Amino acid sequence: MFYVIGLGLGGAEDITVRGFEIVKKAERVYLEAYTSILTVGKEELEQFYGRSLIVADRDLVEQGADEILQDATSKDIAFLVVGDPFGATTHTDLVLRAREAGVSYKIIHNASIMNAVGCCGLQLYNFGETVSIPYWTESWQPDSFYDKIFGNRRRGLHTLCLLDIRVKEPTLESLTKKEKEYQPPHFMSVSEAAGQLLEIIRRKDGEYKELAYTNSTLCVGLARVGSDTQQILACTLQEMKDIHLGPPLHSLVITGHLHPLEVEYLTQFSDSKEKLLLVAQT
């Protein structure tokens, strides 16, 4: 059996009891380590589980599915994923490969930022389409997520922005070499995301009658949701650009129409209740 097990969002203890029992007994356990991260690393997880893990980087998952699935028709193989197993397309693909190889599979669900974002008090059924904000480079500055935010805001809906993660990206210089060298991992902060979002409306201003959002739109920054060091902050997009919420992962919400209960809940994440009430009205 091939088990795809969600680890949730915080630390080692956020695995479910069902998932933990499988991890303890499985023949091999892979830890997917490039689409997301926990606040703890491989060593701490190994200590908690009392067993060794095999790190699965992008190359192994995308090109080594046969290796991962080896013997899975007769033995239990577990594949650990931060959050919920179906957060990323790449895991769907792995399950399809298991099916093609005649391997049965089971999914062990867990919290994902897609539902845990509710911890800021914004109601999940008031969210529209989720968007991803990628790191810009000098020559590649896509902003297709802008139209999606616009569509959501027009309908009064909040937008969850998933922020870019770059783990084990080859350096530009080593791309053509046999031995690849890797850039240090980097994770987009709410501050960097706010910077890119502000840059987009700066460029569009004048061109359009109406913008998707302004620099005074109320946003919510979330860091390390579900962990003991979780931080949530509600402020304007302009203020978010100068906010530091510490280590990864970060997520950003651009609010739509706010219900009074949502505003009341958000006040606990603002440095001034009065200021938040003012921003929420604009």
Added chain:
Amino acid sequence: MFYVIGLGLGGAEDITVRGFEIVKKAERVYLEAYTSILTVGKEELEQFYGRSLIVADRDLVEQGADEILQDATSKDIAFLVVGDPFGATTHTDLVLRAREAGVSYKIIHNASIMNAVGCCGLQLYNFGETVSIPYWTESWQPDSFYDKIFGNRRRGLHTLCLLDIRVKEPTLESLTKKEKEYQPPHFMSVSEAAGQLLEIIRRKDGEYKELAYTNSTLCVGLARVGSDTQQILACTLQEMKDIHLGPPLHSLVITGHLHPLEVEYLTQFSDSKEKLLLVAQT
């Protein structure tokens, strides 16, 4: 401390290790039992946890917050919620009351149908706004969710439909009496939901040039997600009306634009791959 702990979606083992440790040691543990259900009942949970639980029905949660929060400034009180704590507005309200009473709180996240629905292979970032479909009565047949499905489909997005749950609803006859009598609990099935959705377009047909969906729109029915008896079925809306997926809870997805990988994944939940490919093309 007041802990709000998500139980996930399947059985007793779907609580996280972090949540389980809190449940074992807490002074009192409440089980919220009216916004959702697991596939197991209170007794099985009590046996698994090795302790007794207090059932929290709608009356207690909405009017007895003081009772639930009693002593929570000095002792640990846990409040168990099926799925993730922030699936329902009522839990947000309870946390606000804790704050007002000067009680610290912590949220222990878990899977919710809002993210676990990804198990059918439809990508979470292709979902628009989630809708709720309520049971119709003879005199009350709201269809505001129709416009939301329309908005999602226009943008090519899938719609997750949460289906109505009626637990401990007073009978009409006992509404004015001192001693209330309750209706047996009922849970909307994918078949009932499909019936209401078809009835809506039957009424609107002719009125409008374009409908949000047709009887041949591809839908996905999900039952008891995350449990050992989980069932998923992909078929047309018309076919869904005659489908029986067994005991609750059920959820229904109305698909939008389908990516080839999504279609490929869905074929495993159809009785005929060829038929599914045909339906997906329309």
